[in-house]
């Protein structure tokens with residue numbers, strides 16, 4: 001039976017099929033590897049592009065204008081002066097507004113000037129601010145005046161504590177602006 005030529009031929013066919021299958025599998029594997037490498041390269045490109053974007057955002061952020069400690073303080077100085085005239089005129093709504101403006105600027109200093117060591121001492125002003133806020137709430141002129149003195153003294157205590165004792169704040173002796181009416185509105 002083994003000598004039948006047809007059988008031999010028939011036996012050859014599967015062998016040939018296996019080698020060609022192996023060859024085509026090898027091609028498939030090569031193609032798959034190439035695809036993986038290509039997608040890796042593409043992913044690397046995407047990562048690089050994202051990194052470039054992050055770098056440019058970081059640069060933009062670093063160059064964004066951010067008020068400094070002194071600028072916030074100059075703002076507080078104006079609100080401090082306006083608060084005085086609002087209180088003297090018993091314009092309690094305006095006084096309340098000015099107290100909040102001071103508080104907001106102090107919060108901004110905490111948020112935007114974190115790198116400044118003086119920020120640690122800022123909390124010392126809280127009791128004095130609370131005291132003024134309380135006088136304003138009670139619409140008590142006498143209490144307002146004494147709390148305002150306490151507030152101003154605390155501003156100076158912090159200046160001394162932070163080596164800025166040469167910045168001496170006082171109760172204003174004249175209006176901080178001439179284009180605002182401090183009397184209560186109708």
Ligand code: HEC
Nearest residue numbers: 069070073074077080118121122125155158162164167169
């Ligand atoms: C952390 C404690 C602290 C407290 C509380 C504080 N200050 Fe200051 N203040 C500073 C420091 C620090 C500076 C210097 C900022 C700088 O580097 O420019 C300053 C600067 C100032 C300046 C000078 C600003 C300029 O550039 O001309 C004024 C005015 C001022 N403060 C007003 C006040 C008033 C008003 C209060 C109270 C309502 C107050 N500060 C509370 C720490 C404080």
